[in-house]
Amino acid sequence: MGINRRDFVVKTGLAGLGLAGSSLTRGSASAEALNPGAANATNESAGKKHVQRFNMSGFASEPLPKVRVAILGTGQRGPAYIQNLKHLEGVEIKALCDIRPKKLEAAKAMLAGTAHNPDVYNGEEDWQKVCQRDDVDLVVVTTPWYMHAMMSVYAMNHGKHVASEVPAAGTIDECWQLVETAERTRRHCMMMENYCYLPFQLLTLNMARQGLFGEVFHADCAYNTSKMHNNFSKNLYWNMWWLRLYAARRGNLYPTHGLGPVSTIMNINRGDKFEFLVSVDSDDFMMKARAEELANKDDFFKPFAKETYRGCMSVTTIRTTMGRTITVQHDASSPSPHNLIHAIYGTKGAALYDPQPPRIALGKHDWVSRDEFKKLQEKYTPEITKKLSDLAARTRAGHGGTDLLETWHLIDCLRNGLPLDMDVYDAAAWSSIVPLSQQSVLGRSTSVDIPDFTVGAWKTNKPNMDIMLTRGGNTEILV
Numbered sequence: 235m236g237i238n239r240r241d242f243v244v245k246t247g248l249a250g251l252g253l254a255g256s257s258l259t260r261g262s263a264s265a266e267a268l269n270p271g272a273a274n275a276t277n278e279s280a281g282k283k284h285v286q287r288f289n290m291s292g293f294a295s296e297p298l299p300k301v302r303v304a305i306l307g308t309g310q311r312g313p314a315y316i317q318n319l320k321h322l323e324g325v326e327i328k329a330l331c332d333i334r335p336k337k338l339e340a341a342k343a344m345l346a347g348t349a350h351n352p353d354v355y356n357g358e359e360d361w362q363k364v365c366q367r368d369d370v371d372l373v374v375v376t377t378p379w380y381m382h383a384m385m386s387v388y389a390m391n392h393g394k395h396v397a398s399e400v401p402a403a404g405t406i407d408e409c410w411q412l413v414e415t416a417e418r419t420r421r422h423c424m425m426m427e428n429y430c431y432l433p434f435q436l437l438t439l440n441m442a443r444q445g446l447f448g449e450v451f452h453a454d455c456a457y458n459t460s461k462m463h464n465n466f467s468k469n470l471y472w473n474m475w476w477l478r479l480y481a482a483r484r485g486n487l488y489p490t491h492g493l494g495p496v497s498t499i500m501n502i503n504r505g506d507k508f509e510f511l512v513s514v515d516s517d518d519f520m521m522k523a524r525a526e527e528l529a530n531k532d533d534f535f536k537p538f539a540k541e542t543y544r545g546c547m548s549v550t551t552i553r554t555t556m557g558r559t560i561t562v563q564h565d566a567s568s569p570s571p572h573n574l575i576h577a578i579y580g581t582k583g584a585a586l587y588d589p590q591p592p593r594i595a596l597g598k599h600d601w602v603s604r605d606e607f608k609k610l611q612e613k614y615t616p617e618i619t620k621k622l623s624d625l626a627a628r629t630r631a632g633h634g635g636t637d638l639l640e641t642w643h644l645i646d647c648l649r650n651g652l653p654l655d656m657d658v659y660d661a662a663a664w665s666s667i668v669p670l671s672q673q674s675v676l677g678r679s680t681s682v683d684i685p686d687f688t689v690g691a692w693k694t695n696k697p698n699m700d701i702m703l704t705r706g707g708n709t710e711i712l713v
């Protein structure tokens with residue numbers, strides 16, 4: 235059941251990255267044979283000649299009064315979807331798939347006493363059978379992220395809409411595969427960037443749309459949270475996949491939680507686009523030391539003690555085509571509290587989420603008072619956030635209700651035949667920072683072009699997520 239070295243090299247797209255020789259990832263198989271495109275992960279990219287068959291921005295598919303769902307991967311994240319989906323009107327969970335039977339049983343048990351009775355699949359390649367079913371509309375991909383693109387492309391090729399966990403792809407070739415497949419099949423491929431739905435992130439999106447920040451010219455964002463405990467836990471992530479990735483890759487392994495919300499505010503792919511980036515990693519001061527410490531007590535960790543790890547801090551600076559800038563950090567090891575930064579700088583105002591408490595400045599060189607902040611919060615928090623916050627508490631939705639809001643709106647849009655909040659170009663652009671930051675780091679912080687996955691359509695594509703700022707939706711939440 236464990237992933238072997240060959241598969242790890244192939245599925246992470248590490249062949250050709252100069253990192254595949256690591257003792258955890260070394261392998262000799264032809265990457266091209268098993269995962270076409272992965273072998274070229276470093277060098278393909280910005281210059282690709284892509285002809286847009288169909289513009290998926292603003293795409294609306296046929297309304298689906300009932301959305302029939304399959305979930306691939308029932309580790310930790312898969313069950314979070316079950317927890318939300320089981321409370322939504324017009325949803326039927328048809329299939330669950332995981333290679334770990336116990337996880338599968340536990341996931342199915344969450345649906346006991348409901349109208350859902352999904353079939354379960356636990357073979358290594360069974361996810362393909364799930365995608366081949368003709369009674370599934372939406373495939374939710376919650377496996378380790380280096381498998382997402384392979385599974386999403388296969389699902390779209392079998393006529394399914396896709397909701398992929400973050401990031402949606404690990405190589406530039408995979409990003410293009412997602413774009414090409416979505417355009418050819420006209421199936422949605424939404425990367426479920428739930429941090430876009432956090433209350434302060436939606437508040438600042440709404441304020442930006444109302445012009446309160448003026449022209450937003452810079453943003454700082456991050457996913458800074460210690461994964462030292464989780465990554466070194468033997469029984470948490472399947473096959474220690476996260477720790478293996480920190481050994482195998484360089485650059486920002488998890489950019490989208492920070493980048494999604496600020497890209498939405500800055501209308502990336504809709505009036506502006508990422509142009510190029512430079513990235514730098516610090517050395518690793520913690521992970522190898524931790525692996526060595528554990529290896530002294532437990533042979534299981536001996537192979538991990540031989541590795542070198544991505545540095546403690548990764549910093550990327552992006553410049554956009556319209557001359558604006560974004561910094562993205564990823565610290566996965568320091569004891570610093572969870573920190574997304576989410577700093578917005580505009581010509582008329584500014585906002586800062588972390589370190590807490592969240593703050594807003596308007597016009598003057600000072601943060602507004604707490605009273606003033608509350609008034610702004612009351613006035614500009616979208617109705618949808620207010621409406622769902624109580625229901626989210628009652629359904630025990632994750633991330634303070636954010637996950638329920640995201641999943642509910644996805645289902646509501648599919649049922650009503652509306653465009654989704656995020657499209658395949660967002661999935662590709664935001665995920666592309668994973669391989670491109672690595673490319674920059676390995677090139678001593680060389681400047682790397684970021685592909686335009688919209689192939690010029692960014693100039694006329696309309697802003698996203700604006701529908702959800704104002705609409706009520708009609709899908710009931712059953713509590």
Ligand SMILES: NC(=O)c1ccc[n+]([C@@H]2O[C@H](COP(=O)([O-])OP(=O)(O)OC[C@H]3O[C@@H](n4cnc5c(N)ncnc54)[C@H](O)[C@@H]3O)[C@@H](O)[C@H]2O)c1
Pocket residue numbers: 306307308309310311312331332333334337357358359360361376377378379380399400401426427428470471472475
């Ligand atoms: N948006 C968020 O807030 C958030 C939070 C946590 C995780 N995630 C993302 O969700 C994804 C899953 O993370 P997780 O924490 O649940 O990891 P996990 O290791 O707990 O779960 C992944 C599951 O995939 C299964 N799997 C592996 N190979 C498979 C195959 N061939 N077929 C079917 N199932 C297979 C594993 O057995 C495991 O149960 C990751 O990509 C992660 O980045 C997102």
